[in-house]
Amino acid sequence: MSWDRPIRKELDLVEESIRKSVCSDQNLLTDICMHVIGAGGKRIRPGLALLAYKAVGGQEAPNIVGIAAAFELIHSATLIHDDINDDGEIRRGKIAAYRKFGVQKALIAGDFLFVRSFRLGGCWNQKVVEIISDACTATAESEILQNAWEFDPETPLHQYLKIIEGKTAMPMWAAARVGAYLGGGSEEQIEAMGRYGLDLGMAFQIIDDMLDINGEVKDLGKSRGIDFMDGKPTLPLMVAMRDPVVGPELARMFVNEEKSRAEVDAALQMVLRTCALEESLEHARDFGRKALSHLSLLDESECKQSMRELVVAVLDRRK
Amino acid sequence: MSWDRPIRKELDLVEESIRKSVCSDQNLLTDICMHVIGAGGKRIRPGLALLAYKAVGGQEAPNIVGIAAAFELIHSATLIHDDINDDGEIRRGKIAAYRKFGVQKALIAGDFLFVRSFRLGGCWNQKVVEIISDACTATAESEILQNAWEFDPETPLHQYLKIIEGKTAMPMWAAARVGAYLGGGSEEQIEAMGRYGLDLGMAFQIIDDMLDINGEVKDLGKSRGIDFMDGKPTLPLMVAMRDPVVGPELARMFVNEEKSRAEVDAALQMVLRTCALEESLEHARDFGRKALSHLSLLDESECKQSMRELVVAVLDRRK
Numbered sequence: 094m095s096w097d098r099p100i101r102k103e104l105d106l107v108e109e110s111i112r113k114s115v116c117s118d119q120n121l122l123t124d125i126c127m128h129v130i131g132a133g134g135k136r137i138r139p140g141l142a143l144l145a146y147k148a149v150g151g152q153e154a155p156n157i158v159g160i161a162a163a164f165e166l167i168h169s170a171t172l173i174h175d176d177i178n179d180d181g182e183i184r185r186g187k188i189a190a191y192r193k194f195g196v197q198k199a200l201i202a203g204d205f206l207f208v209r210s211f212r213l214g215g216c217w218n219q220k221v222v223e224i225i226s227d228a229c230t231a232t233a234e235s236e237i238l239q240n241a242w243e244f245d246p247e248t249p250l251h252q253y254l255k256i257i258e259g260k261t262a263m264p265m266w267a268a269a270r271v272g273a274y275l276g277g278g279s280e281e282q283i284e285a286m287g288r289y290g291l292d293l294g295m296a297f298q299i300i301d302d303m304l305d306i307n308g309e310v311k312d313l314g315k316s317r318g319i320d321f322m323d324g325k326p327t328l329p330l331m332v333a334m335r336d337p338v339v340g341p342e343l344a345r346m347f348v349n350e351e352k353s354r355a356e357v358d359a360a361l362q363m364v365l366r367t368c369a370l371e372e373s374l375e376h377a378r379d380f381g382r383k384a385l386s387h388l389s390l391l392d393e394s395e396c397k398q399s400m401r402e403l404v405v406a407v408l409d410r411r412k
Numbered sequence: 413m414s415w416d417r418p419i420r421k422e423l424d425l426v427e428e429s430i431r432k433s434v435c436s437d438q439n440l441l442t443d444i445c446m447h448v449i450g451a452g453g454k455r456i457r458p459g460l461a462l463l464a465y466k467a468v469g470g471q472e473a474p475n476i477v478g479i480a481a482a483f484e485l486i487h488s489a490t491l492i493h494d495d496i497n498d499d500g501e502i503r504r505g506k507i508a509a510y511r512k513f514g515v516q517k518a519l520i521a522g523d524f525l526f527v528r529s530f531r532l533g534g535c536w537n538q539k540v541v542e543i544i545s546d547a548c549t550a551t552a553e554s555e556i557l558q559n560a561w562e563f564d565p566e567t568p569l570h571q572y573l574k575i576i577e578g579k580t581a582m583p584m585w586a587a588a589r590v591g592a593y594l595g596g597g598s599e600e601q602i603e604a605m606g607r608y609g610l611d612l613g614m615a616f617q618i619i620d621d622m623l624d625i626n627g628e629v630k631d632l633g634k635s636r637g638i639d640f641m642d643g644k645p646t647l648p649l650m651v652a653m654r655d656p657v658v659g660p661e662l663a664r665m666f667v668n669e670e671k672s673r674a675e676v677d678a679a680l681q682m683v684l685r686t687c688a689l690e691e692s693l694e695h696a697r698d699f700g701r702k703a704l705s706h707l708s709l710l711d712e713s714e715c716k717q718s719m720r721e722l723v724v725a726v727l728d729r730r731k
Contacts, residue, residue, distance in 0.1 A: 119556040174523060178516040197497040204493060207526050208545050215534040215541030222534030226527050233524035237438040369560035
């Protein structure tokens with residue numbers, strides 16, 4: 094991946110800022126945070142903030158390293174709490190934090206990460222605080238919404254889109270928007286960068302949902318079919334469940350709250366016989382194209398080129 | 413209670429701000445938050461911010477209603493997450509949120525409350541953000557520390573003090589300190605208000621820990637002996653477990669992770685035969701006296717009088 098080429102120095106500083114932020118007298122707290130944060134992750138959110146900052150002409154990128162790091166801390170907090178909620182077993186190829194350290198401690202560590210991100214994100218002005226808290230509010234709301242549609246094979250497309258917007262696209266919207274705002278972008282540029290982040294996030298989540306069906310276990314760092322197992326209506330599953338041939342049987346399996354591993358594997362094979370992945374990819378590509386279109390307001394630059402490459406990289410994850 | 417006399421109008425605005433803050437498209441999220449926030453509570457943290465603000469000469473108390481509300485939102489978030497962690501059954505006389513709505517949704521609602529408080533608290537300057545995030549960091553750290561000493565009858569006094577400082581006193585320190593800071597207090601006044609909140613919080617928690625032994629179930633809104641049951645080393649329990657007569661037997665019962673209700677009741681009776689409550693009350697009164705001493709820097713005012721009355725009210729909760 095090369096999309097982070099123009100911001101590698103700053104991304105190193107982001108790592109440093111993250112490590113400093115999760116440092117605590119209570120070593121266990123630091124250990125839990127680093128178990129998740131240190132396990133990898135592409136740092137797309139901090140990267141978006143830095144790219145958007147530079148792309149609109151911001152000259153002092155090291156100044157926004159703290160807030161760029163805040164987006165990763167928020168993301169990690171969400172991952173830790175999500176795994177508790179979803180009984181997730183594996184995250185980024187490692188055992189989920191709550192499985193290793195217990196629910197209590199993982200829950201506290203998530204709260205701790207939110208607080209640390211508040212410290213980094215709150216030292217800017219009200220505008221920045223509003224963008225970040227709007228995104229985090231949307232994330233919490235989307236989790237409730239996702240919960241409401243669990244095990245429902247007839248989840249409408251617009252509800253799915255609202256869910257992934259809240260949980261994945263809004264944080265990326267916020268990162269890109271804050272970056273452009275702090276970089277001194279014009280109102281139009283700030284708006285465009287936000288939309289770029291939003292559409293990129295939509296594409297990202299759709300691809301993620303596809304990978305749960307046809308990804309390589311070694312790349313995923315977890316097993317396939319978790320969404321089907323958990324009754325999460327993702328786009329490819331929703332499309333497949335409307336397939337005239339296998340749809341009804343798939344839907345019947347989907348609503349069963351106690352699926353065996355063999356049933357899940359059989360269901361994934363059925364999904365692969367439909368046009369679900371092709372159709373989902375078309376949706377993801379649409380969002381990718383939309384993301385690219387928002388870049389037209391920017392002057393040509395290395396960062397603009399990187400933002401193009403990031404779209405390609407996100408869409409290419411399907412392999 | 414009359415300590416809130418000079419700030420009743422503002423406390424009404426705080427209620428309004430809280431209600432507005434937890435309003436969400438996802439009604440369920442609002443319901444969970446209001447289940448906890450609407451169940452009562454004395455609003456001591458917002459009250460402290462408002463009293464300290466006015467006591468140092470702040471003239472526009474309605475301006476700080478939002479941040480005063482933020483302290484209550486943070487407190488409520490902590491209560492929701494704490495109940496998940498402690499298997500708490502009853503909170504403020506009502507069934508714990510996670511029991512009514514499920515762990516998943518309660519966890520998300522807690523996160524949502526953190527985010528909403530960030531929005532309210534983050535629109536001030538870096539100083540304010542630092543005070544609040546230092547307090548929240550201390551809270552998270554103290555929960556880890558409390559966890560580490562669970563079921564240990566030999567918990568040292570200084571560790572107990574560190575735990576209650578983080579979980580109860582630091583949030584009150586932050587509320588009073590932020591109030592005094594925004595009210596335009598001098599450096600000394602800001603420092604003194606913070607210390608007042610801190611010592612008040614220490615007294616508050618010690619009394620709380622005593623009430624778990626001899627409180628009226630109808631006032632507590634929950635059953636007695638939860639700390640003993642859960643192996644939480646509180647001051648009165650620690651004192652009682654060092655009693656030459658009943659101490660060893662109490663300690664033996666304390667370390668048992670599976671206690672029956674009858675055992676807990678028997679243990680409380682044994683605690684009552686020691687000087688544990690008297691000694692704990694002496695500690696609480698010491699903190700109360702220290703809290704009062706920090707008021708000497710303030711000119712006489714209705715708010716200063718209220719802050720004295722608040723100390724008395726906190727110590728009087730023992731009945």
